[in-house]
Amino acid sequence: MPYYNDLREFIELLEEKNKLLRIKSEVVRETQVGPLYWLQYRGLPEAECKPLLFENVVDVKGRKLGRVLLGAHAPSRGIAALGMMCPPEEMNEKWVHAVSHPVEPEMVASGPVHEVVIAGGELDKLGLEMLAAPNEVPGFSGTIRTTQQFITKDPETGIRNVGAYSGHPNSRRSLRWGISPAHHGYISWTKCRRKGIRLQVAVVIGVTPNIALTASSPLPYDTDELAIAGGIAGEPVRLVKCKTVDLEVPATAEIVIEGEVSNEYIEPHTAFADYPGYVYESEGSLSPVIDVSCITHRKDPMFVATLVGYPPHEAARLSEIAGELEIYRHLKYECGLPVLDVALPACGGGLNYCVIKIKKTSPWQPWQVLNALMGYEAGIGKIAIAVDEDIDPRDPEAVNWALAFAMQPHRDTRIVTHRVPALDPSAYPPGAPAGERRFPSPSGASALLIDATRKWAYTPVGLPKKEFMEQALEIWKKEGLPQLQLRTPWYGYHLGRWTADDEENAELTLKGEHFKLAEKLKGRRKKLS
């Protein structure tokens, strides 16, 4: 089966599967679009969240802005799996295969992304004002935001980078770039400045899911994300040459903004919400600015945005899934550890809470896994928990159950210092100088590692055996009782410890022979003095 030709094809498929919500009313981008996005994530369970297609967006002054699509790629894990064209349980291995079998992108002569080209003086008529970028958290945001895929190239190797960063329109032809020094795009810019040249950028809005996913992934610097995206698709991403910069962009993207990063100045940002679920104030870091040279787009383009703020939401889920896949690959295949799954639940913003499911065969493995995670990245896994193979790492109640009954704090936890806090506001007081924010003195931020795997054989899980639960499910349905969404575990199972005597007693109890069983116990009574 061929991969989605463009985002529109993916959205059509979602609509066929009843996985798209349309908002037909006229809605205002400054005050209404963002709040409608947030309502879903505060009011529906993960599995029921869907992309929102706003058919009729206007600005607060009444100007028509067209269509806006929010949360296209990962409103739920199920939709992200559709984007990878595999069942959710096969995402990990499909990712591993894609990274080890990249498919180089392919150049094509033309594409719908060039149906409309606005360059030079034309930009002054409307320019970036054409973008229907919504106000993310009205009442707090000091900016509108276009979190998108930014394409750049390393000035020395020419290797392409595709990263998910944000852009903040500053004027008709100027975009502030929401990026920080550790990001790959910023590294390329620093290299350019040292060489005295300007970094060229193409901001791509509205891409197929494979590109959105790879752009959000912590892949190494010298990886062309589009080749990994091709690996996911099983076919090359088709690219066209940009009009004013020496870069290539997906031929079926909705909108592309071409430009160069200024080497003259950097600019303070205004308040914005970010992955920890707080609004960040203006005071602080300074950001590069992109001088726009051209805008190209399809006819009737969809503006596509990924809003960030209080977790969970689509942006957190996208970066959480992208991170999970790559950490899984690293721990299992580069470190050779018995890792079954990695979860970065949204509550930790895709960084600060990490649960690793392992198939333990030796007592030291949970610690080898936790230490490897600490070695992988200094900012991922502030709370890092290893669990056994029967624990669903994405179910917080299941993980908390493992914490409650499979670990002892004095024996099974360890604190690691000298970690990077990123935007974690617990690590430094507000208004702290930039150096303190990067690495709070004297020992940085810290992580709490917990081995919540069982330390010996356990008796069975306290639920009926599977055959009885299956039988009950038939009765439940026959009686017309409320529809169930069964969670793991939903039947009892063995965990290594169980005696023949207990097995016999369970059999007697099933047969209604509890009095016969009691006779057996009489011989084991103990006299009281």
Added chain:
Amino acid sequence: MPYYNDLREFIELLEEKNKLLRIKSEVVRETQVGPLYWLQYRGLPEAECKPLLFENVVDVKGRKLGRVLLGAHAPSRGIAALGMMCPPEEMNEKWVHAVSHPVEPEMVASGPVHEVVIAGGELDKLGLEMLAAPNEVPGFSGTIRTTQQFITKDPETGIRNVGAYSGHPNSRRSLRWGISPAHHGYISWTKCRRKGIRLQVAVVIGVTPNIALTASSPLPYDTDELAIAGGIAGEPVRLVKCKTVDLEVPATAEIVIEGEVSNEYIEPHTAFADYPGYVYESEGSLSPVIDVSCITHRKDPMFVATLVGYPPHEAARLSEIAGELEIYRHLKYECGLPVLDVALPACGGGLNYCVIKIKKTSPWQPWQVLNALMGYEAGIGKIAIAVDEDIDPRDPEAVNWALAFAMQPHRDTRIVTHRVPALDPSAYPPGAPAGERRFPSPSGASALLIDATRKWAYTPVGLPKKEFMEQALEIWKKEGLPQLQLRTPWYGYHLGRWTADDEENAELTLKGEHFKLAEKLKGRRKKLS
């Protein structure tokens, strides 16, 4: 409004409110009743769980056993609140008032619990075989169980104790008592044995919610739970004299078993599931045995059971709610701490995971609260977390969010040793001797204390301001989008840090003046060299 006269009245009210599930088919107590109970807790969200009334229960040999009611008192927190006749948010203070305003029970001449009396030789005809006690986790349980309210009296003070323990029918007139040495009923029995007298017991099946709640509460030893139950009801519990023992029981109970605890012998138990969510093997502790002298019951009695196993389930919720109320009372009123709410989520079996919501006014208060919890009981709060007043302590994602972004492990956590493990299987290997189970050498079990309150003023929560969310909610409804169950927080709010400049920027952004705002920033640009 008068309190529920009996459990039947409460169940009628629940049915009127569509909060009761009936199972009309004939179902087998050894293989089907338990699994149907568990399906609900593995398949429905907490708010949708309801009591299950089995209208037609038979045993595996085909004998009719009548009606069985499972999960009557706390299938959800909402139903437990109905049992206290107050909204969920008033439960804490209603409990405090009940404990400080007990209402002594009142004797009445007769009651429906004595409609049928079976004593002496009559017991040999059917005796305890009349009980429709279900097999809790078929395939693993080595017993049928009747977790119920056990009434005893202290042999020295005469003060009544009502405790939720389990009974395991051993023969037509013998019940093994599932209780451990720290339980209040056991303490009274030990006192009796020292005096050379037998402890009298009345096992009460089918009580009003106020009695079920107080019997599950960690109230001090010398408290008559029935007087606190009266405090909740605002009227006395009405009691009748037992037929063969010197005890009193609720006049409207469904079934009462009267008897005396043997001083001759104790007996090994068979496998059963318990609060940590595991099945416990036969090997190990020995339990007292009750010689039954009389069974009394109402006409067409309902057998009422509280099944225990993998959390969540009704029994865990009942003891979790009972514990929450009493810990709240202790910390707030006996320790004078700024506690707003206490949660013992089911994942910890109502013991091992404790979240305390406080209104912090000094930096040391979270630690005073956590230390007071450690002083309250050596077995509650293996994982104990203090959170700020805006965190819902019963929402694991909200608590995990606080862990992810409001604490630093090296600064905000502490491990406490010399704790009691109770049934926590992580604390000692299977088959460990009884002494090791009570207190694993050399330093017992341990607890992990975490201060997850914010350590300084934070910038706002990353969601739109309330007015915009409310407006969006109107649009959401008008568009006919899926029904929402909004969780806290569902709008952004201030946390102490916000500048006038950011406030002005947010206003400009609302007005669509992001280019005007950008002009302001131009003056703050920084030249690059």
